[in-house]
Structures are given as structure tokens and as C-alpha cells.
Amino acid sequence: MDYVTLKSLKPSEFEDAARGYRTVSDMASQAKDDLEQQVTAGMRRSLEGDGVDAAVEQIQKLATNFHYTQVECAIITTALNSLAYELRLAKDKLDAAVEDAEAEKFTVQSDGSVSYPASGDKVDGKVPEGGTVKGSAQGKATNNPIDPAGDANDTAEALKRQASNHHDNPKYGRAVAIADRIAQAVYEATQADEKWAPKLRRLKADDDMVVAAEDWADAKKDAGGVRSGAKEYLHDLKAPPKGGSPKENAEWWKGLSKDEQDAYAALNPSTLGKLDGIPADVRDEANRTNLAEAEAAINLKLDRFDKERPEPTKYEQRWDNIRQVPIQGEVQVTQAWKAWKAERDGIKERLKGIAAIQIRFGRTGERGLPQAYLMGFSPEGRGRAIIANGNPDSADHIAVYTPGTGASLSNSNGDINRGVNLWKTSQSLTDQDVSTVTWIGYDAPQDIFPDATQHGYADNAGGAYNQFIDGLNATNKSGSDSHITSVAHSYGTTTIGMAAKEGDLGVDDIVFAGSPGARVDNAADLDVSKGHVWNEHARGDNLVNGTGRFFHGGGISRIDPTDDIFGANQMATDTDGHSGYWDYDDKTGKPSLSIENQGRVITGHYDEVKLKPRSDGSLMPSDWRNPINWND
Structure with a gap:
């Protein structure tokens, strides 16, 4: 120039x-x-x-x-x-x-x-x-x-x-x-x-009408190139506070001008999407970009991987010493192909979780189902998927469902559907706005033995869960007065128990289903008001409870939420086994009593909750007690 x-x-x-x-x-x-x-x-x-x-x-x-x-x-x-x-x-x-x-x-x-x-x-x-x-x-x-x-x-x-x-x-x-x-x-x-x-x-796209994986990969590169070049322009744009609380993150975001918010969102979607305390619609936009770019990267990696496919089989060659000719032995699968297939299957597993999230996006409007908000996403490790039905920032009642053993991005479809069922049930019980969130925001154990018997998964998740709840309180229209219910299943109840032990849980009600133990021996230790801990234990769900109380039960007596001494409200159920608490009747399309009771807690209709019938004058019928006495 x-x-x-x-x-x-x-x-x-x-x-x-x-x-x-x-x-x-x-x-x-x-x-x-x-x-x-x-x-x-x-x-x-x-x-x-x-x-x-x-x-x-x-x-x-x-x-x-x-x-x-x-x-x-x-x-x-x-x-x-x-x-x-x-x-x-x-x-x-x-x-x-x-x-x-x-x-x-x-x-x-x-x-x-x-x-x-x-x-x-x-x-x-x-x-x-x-x-x-x-x-x-x-x-x-x-x-x-x-x-x-x-x-x-x-x-x-x-x-x-x-x-x-x-x-x-x-x-x-x-x-x-x-x-x-x-x-x-x-x-x-x-x-x-x-x-x-x-x-x-x-910064230009291909001249076709298809947005391919290569286009999203280029978009991520484009953002990186502009971010590195725009340091002078963005010099006065404050980064989010390092290790900031959700309240500090919320104040940081509100303190940016519209142009600054747009610039930060365009260049840093991966950072913005995981910040608790940022409005749900902003996190959703950022995480949808993260999801699109991650899907593109996985597909491109899969394409490269397929081109490197080794030979799947080989013949075991032997030699006929009498006739002095080679003979063909048995067909063997090569070790190289086994290793290649195992890694390829791992890559494809991540796409299953992405597909489950996209399917939920496409269900918006189905029988009144509201927009989905992607509050968190990551394909790394076992993956993260935090997806809300309805905007939690404007909801009067929020439920956060935390799954247990086996939860991961690739297995998120079932847990996302449980969040959907919770919304359908809860919203039908009130004229106020409800938002339900599936929170796969931690590394859950993937196997019952030995993983699910260990405390470490719950210990590591407690802080992240509390941060997420604090973020909901920071962005909700009612602030800390918003009504939030923690709903947890199986090992997820252990995770919530650990989060509660750390203090300042920030929720109003806790609902446990199929709990193996909550790491405390009394509901009063779960950081909610008296009478606001609820428990469900269905017929045939004794194995997890019986085994789990030995590892995750509270105190030396191994107390879990099904024990009357624990002090939880024991809700009636009409489902069987460990995984039916969120079922709908296939014939009538009506919610089960198990999930309907959860919906009543979520919407604050406590007096309509059906408690477990008493057969012997105690809080629970004797046939519901676990027969195993770990103190013997």
C-alpha cells in the first residue's frame, strides 16, 4: 500500500x-x-x-x-x-x-x-x-x-x-x-x-449447494485464523474470568457490547458453549457449532481411516514335505484388522450420540415438544451431552436428570428420551413453563463391576454439577428463587449425593430412582429443606440397591434412600425393574405412576404425590426391604 x-x-x-x-x-x-x-x-x-x-x-x-x-x-x-x-x-x-x-x-x-x-x-x-x-x-x-x-x-x-x-x-x-x-x-x-x-x-465456501464435512472443517480453521489475526482488534475484549463462578461468567457476558458478544461467539464457540452462567440460547448456538464441527471432523477421520483398512483375513500356509508343495490352511483374522476395526468402532460410537442429539432437534413440535437447547457438548473421551427441553432461563420449573452407569455421549439416546418424557409429564400438570435437562456432564462408570462400585466418578462430578446448577440460577428469570429439582437414576443418585455433600447444591427438591446409595445416611444431609427428598424403588429393582448400599450407603450401617431411617418420602411406583421409572404405557400412551409422581414434585404439586402404600404400618412394606444385611 x-x-x-x-x-x-x-x-x-x-x-x-x-x-x-x-x-x-x-x-x-x-x-x-x-x-x-x-x-x-x-x-x-x-x-x-x-x-x-x-x-x-x-x-x-x-x-x-x-x-x-x-x-x-x-x-x-x-x-x-x-x-x-x-x-x-x-x-x-x-x-x-x-x-x-x-x-x-x-x-x-x-x-x-x-x-x-x-x-x-x-x-x-x-x-x-x-x-x-x-x-x-x-x-x-x-x-x-x-x-x-x-x-x-x-x-x-x-x-x-x-x-x-x-x-x-x-x-x-x-x-x-x-x-x-x-x-x-x-x-x-x-x-x-x-x-x-x-x-x-x-473465507469462501464451495460453489455447490451442499454443506459437507470439509466445509465445517474449514469453518473451524477460518475461526482460528481470524482469532489469531484479530488480537489487536480484540485487545480490549475481556476474556471470561479464569475459573470464574457462574455469577462472574454472567456478569462478564452482560458487560460486553453486542459487537463484542458477536465477535467472541464467532471465534470461541468451544469455550463459550461450556460456560455455566451464560444464557441458554447463547450456549445453544455455540454448542450447535461445536457439534457440527465435531461431526465433520469425525467423518473426515473415518474417511481417512477407511482408506487405511488392512486385509481382514489371511491364510495359514503350510508345507507338504512329501509332495513338496504348499497347502492352504485355515483362514485367520489378522490382528491388524482386529485393531483397526476396534478403533473404527470407537470412532463411529461418537456419531451415535451426535445423531441422537440431532434427532431430538428434529422432534421439536412433536405433541407440543418445545425447542431443544444444547447446553453442553463435547466428543472427547466418553463425551458430554447436556440438552434441555424448553429454555431453562424462562422456565418456572426446571428438572435436571442425571443418569448413572453406562451414561455417555454414544449412549445418550435413551437418556435424552427420558428428559423428553419428564417434560411431557411435568408440563401436562401445570400452566407454568417447564424445562427438563438431561445432564450427561460427567464421566459415568461404564460397567457395574468394578467401575460402579467406586466413589471416584461421583467425587469428580460433584463440582461440575454444582457449577451447572449455579449457572441455571444465575440465568433464570427468577434468579435463585427458581424452582429446580434434581432427578437422578442409579449411580447418578450417588453423584448428586456427593454434590450435596460439597454444599450449596442450589436445588429445591431431590428425586432418587433406583439408588445404590447416596453417600449420606440421612436425607437431612442432602442440602435441601426437610421433606424435599423423594425416593422411588420399583418392584424387581433389588440387585442395584442391595449391592450398592455396601459401597455407597451412608454411615457404617450402609443406609440407602429406601430405608425408612433415611427420611426420604417414599413414592409409589407401578413399573418393574431398574430402568422403567420413566416409562409410558405402550397401549394407552399415558405416563406411568412412577414418572407422574416425579412430575408432581417437579411442578411443586407435593400434596398430589402418591406415597407408597403401607402394608405393615411401617414406611415401607416389608417385602420392599432388601434382604441382604451387610452388617452381619
Whole structure:
């Protein structure tokens, strides 16, 4: 870039272009939301059958196109604003230098050099002549391999400026200083142009109508490239507080301007999506981007992996010593293929969880089912999936369901459906707004023995659970007065018990189902008001309870929530086994008593909860007690 170009440059034109892309991004976002929340929801409400599923799948693909457009345009917006910011800094420096030159009656030439008039005391009877000087920028790199950083140039310029102080014409030194400022401004503008031109050229999609895995992979690269280049522009944009509480995160987000929020969301979706205390709709947008980019990365990895597929079988060759000919032995599966298949299966498992989340997105509107909010997502390790039915920020009643052994991203489908059933049941019992959340936000044990007998999984999850609940309280319209119920199953009850032991659980009610033990020996130790701990224990669900109390029961007596001494409200159930607490009747389509009782607690209808009938005058019938006495 030269002096004339910079002098005529208008950084505002780049900002205007950025606003245009922001408008396109917002329009794409609105189109995506309309497709998912209006069109799809409307079809689900009024139509049924395989044709609806096929139509919804096509609409979701179109919504993906709009989502990709939204993400890319948001990245371009930040890139253009960053370019405009850097060019304006350089332009302001140039304009200030030119203004000073005019004040000195200097002339700035088209090449950026500065002409100064004759001035000063006469030397040999003559006034020192005027002249023209060419400035140079400090820190300017060179192509000289001996001096790539331009340090020698800087030294030479310093000597030149020192010499100017002894020049016969006093205007010479001032002209040199102004010429250097002009050169510096042009140099900085050139640097900005050279940095951002290739980045902006890369911000374009393929000229087809399909958003492929490669496109999402490029979007993630684009965000990284713009993020690294926009450090100056984002210098004053505060990062979220390191290790901040949900309340601190909420205050940080509220303290950003709309432009700053948009820039941070565009460039840091993976960070923003996991911050407790950030509004649900913001986390949802960020995590949907994380999900799309993760799915793309997994599919691309799978494609590469399939190309490296080893031979699955080989023949065991033997030699016939009598006839002196080789003979073919048994077919054997190669160890290389076994290892390849095991790793490939692991890669594909992650896609199952992503598909389960996307299926839930497509169910919006089905029998009134509200929009899903992706509150947390990660494909790493066993994965994370936190998905809400309805916006918890505006809900009057919130239930957070925590699954137990076997919970993971790849196995999330069933747990997501349980959250859906909880919403259907609870919402039918009240005119107020309900939001139910499936919280797979921890590494759950994957096997009963030995994993589920250990405390470590629950110990490690307690802090994360408390943070999440604090985040719900920080963003809900009612603040800390919002009504939140913890619903937990199996090992999940152990996890909630551990979270409660850490204090400040932040919920109003706790519902346990199929608990192996809550790490405490009394409901009073669970950090909720008296009478607000509820327990369900179905017929045929004695194994987990009986075995679990030995490992996770409270106190030396191994007490668990089914014991009358524990002090929980024992709710009646009509389901069988360990996993039926969230079932609906297949014939009538009505909720079971087990889940309906949970819904009554969630909506605060405590007086309508049906407690377990007493057959012998005790809190629980004798046949419900576990026959194993671990103290014997």
C-alpha cells in the first residue's frame, strides 16, 4: 500500500461491509430458527408418519446450510472489523502527520516524502536551502538474510535523526520526523492489508449447494485464523474470568457490547458453549457449532481411516514335505484388522450420540415438544451431552436428570428420551413453563463391576454439577428463587449425593430412582429443606440397591434412600425393574405412576404425590426391604 492509497482510504467502508455480513448472518440465523422452530414444529404438530420424518430430514439439511452461512458470515464480520480497526489506526497516524506537515508549511509528495522550505540563519551569506526527505518505518523487516528484522536499518535511521539535529536548516529535522511518521503509517497499513487479504480470500465456501464435512472443517480453521489475526482488534475484549463462578461468567457476558458478544461467539464457540452462567440460547448456538464441527471432523477421520483398512483375513500356509508343495490352511483374522476395526468402532460410537442429539432437534413440535437447547457438548473421551427441553432461563420449573452407569455421549439416546418424557409429564400438570435437562456432564462408570462400585466418578462430578446448577440460577428469570429439582437414576443418585455433600447444591427438591446409595445416611444431609427428598424403588429393582448400599450407603450401617431411617418420602411406583421409572404405557400412551409422581414434585404439586402404600404400618412394606444385611 502506498501513501496515496492510504490517504484516500475510508476504513468505514470495511465496517459497512462488516455490518452487511452481520445482517446476512442474523438473517441466516433467523431462517435456521424459523425452519427448526416453526416449519418443522408445525409439521410435527399436524402430521404423522414416515413422510413427515423424511420431510423433517430435508428441512434439517436446509437449516444446516443456513447455520453454516450464519457461522461463516459472523467470522467474516469480525475479520472485516479487525481489518478496519488496524487500517484506521494507520490512517489516523497518517492524517495527524499530514496535518502537522501542513502546519509547518511543508508539502507531502505523492510518494509520501516531505518537502520543506529554505530556513534558518545564513551560512556564507545564504539561507540554508530547503529540500525533500523520505521517511522510513521502524521495525520494518527486510528480505536481507543478514538483517531479516531490519535492525541495521533502525540503527541507521536513529543516526539520521540524530544528524538532523545538527542540520543548518532547522526545518530539516521536523520534516524527517514527519516523513518517518508517514512511512510508519503506510508500513502498518501495508502490514494489515498483507495479513488480512489472504485470510479474507480464504473465507469462501464451495460453489455447490451442499454443506459437507470439509466445509465445517474449514469453518473451524477460518475461526482460528481470524482469532489469531484479530488480537489487536480484540485487545480490549475481556476474556471470561479464569475459573470464574457462574455469577462472574454472567456478569462478564452482560458487560460486553453486542459487537463484542458477536465477535467472541464467532471465534470461541468451544469455550463459550461450556460456560455455566451464560444464557441458554447463547450456549445453544455455540454448542450447535461445536457439534457440527465435531461431526465433520469425525467423518473426515473415518474417511481417512477407511482408506487405511488392512486385509481382514489371511491364510495359514503350510508345507507338504512329501509332495513338496504348499497347502492352504485355515483362514485367520489378522490382528491388524482386529485393531483397526476396534478403533473404527470407537470412532463411529461418537456419531451415535451426535445423531441422537440431532434427532431430538428434529422432534421439536412433536405433541407440543418445545425447542431443544444444547447446553453442553463435547466428543472427547466418553463425551458430554447436556440438552434441555424448553429454555431453562424462562422456565418456572426446571428438572435436571442425571443418569448413572453406562451414561455417555454414544449412549445418550435413551437418556435424552427420558428428559423428553419428564417434560411431557411435568408440563401436562401445570400452566407454568417447564424445562427438563438431561445432564450427561460427567464421566459415568461404564460397567457395574468394578467401575460402579467406586466413589471416584461421583467425587469428580460433584463440582461440575454444582457449577451447572449455579449457572441455571444465575440465568433464570427468577434468579435463585427458581424452582429446580434434581432427578437422578442409579449411580447418578450417588453423584448428586456427593454434590450435596460439597454444599450449596442450589436445588429445591431431590428425586432418587433406583439408588445404590447416596453417600449420606440421612436425607437431612442432602442440602435441601426437610421433606424435599423423594425416593422411588420399583418392584424387581433389588440387585442395584442391595449391592450398592455396601459401597455407597451412608454411615457404617450402609443406609440407602429406601430405608425408612433415611427420611426420604417414599413414592409409589407401578413399573418393574431398574430402568422403567420413566416409562409410558405402550397401549394407552399415558405416563406411568412412577414418572407422574416425579412430575408432581417437579411442578411443586407435593400434596398430589402418591406415597407408597403401607402394608405393615411401617414406611415401607416389608417385602420392599432388601434382604441382604451387610452388617452381619
